[in-house]
Amino acid sequence: MSTFYFIAFLSIFFSILVITAKSPVHSILYLILTFFTFTIHYILMNAQFLAVVNFIVYMGAILVLFLYTLMLINLNKESEPRKSNLVKIAGFIGGACFLITIVAALKAFTVSQPVVLNNPNLGLVKNLGKILFNEFLLPFEVSSVLLLSAMVGAVLLATKDPKTA
Template identity: 75%
Template sequence: MSIFYFIAFLSILFAVLVISAKNPVHSILYLILTFFTFTIQYVLLNAQFLAIVNFIVYMGAILVLFLYTLMLINLNKDAEPVKSNMVKIAAVLGGGCLMLVIIAALRQVGIAEPVVLKNPDLGLVKNLGKVLFNEFLLPFEISSLLLLSAMVGAVLLATRDKKTTA
């Protein structure tokens, strides 16, 4: 249990650093660390498939794309407009209202006991594969054909424009 609480603390810490970082590149790097701690939490909860998908899709693709895009944009502090005091006051009031709602909601929630799974093999990729390739084989194959046809169509559209200009 102590590992769970330590990783949860790191998740919250990195999430706060995401929104408090002044440099957008640092903010995205902290977001990558936040998603990495989520991946560790998924492994601790015996959800290996979610951990792998979170690691590959979010950390490997989306956030690297964000980082690459931000580095291409070349944001400067001179280009950012100065916000008026009215906008800052509205932001503080909105944040205060959100904090009050969260505190009121947390007061209604009791402390729950940890959930113990009756089936320890619940989140395994092996079981997901069995269900996917037994019960949902036809929809899985149809979706793969749709993705293949979309990829072929995109290649044809991209090459057709090059041939007509030559």
């Protein structure tokens, strides 16, 4: 139980570092650490499939994509122009208001039940695969079309137009 609170503290700590780090490269590295703590959360809930997918897709694919983009456009030399303090304070107050609203709504709940895993193989690949390929077969196929169209769109957007360039 104390493991959860320690990992939760690390998640919040690293995600604050993500948005406050000066250099974008440091931001991405802190984001990788944040996602690693999320993977540990999934393991603690015995969602093994999601833990592996989070590890491979987020930390392996998406963040490497971020790092490559950053390397291609080479932002390291110039620091990001700062926003004025007024905008920063306004943004902070906006986010804090959002948080306070959710916490206040949470207070309206009575004492919550603990999260107990009744079925130990709930998040295993075998169980999830059965659900995915029975009830959610059509959304699964549609998401493959989505990934294909995203790939085509990304290639189309990122290549130079030979007529104008």
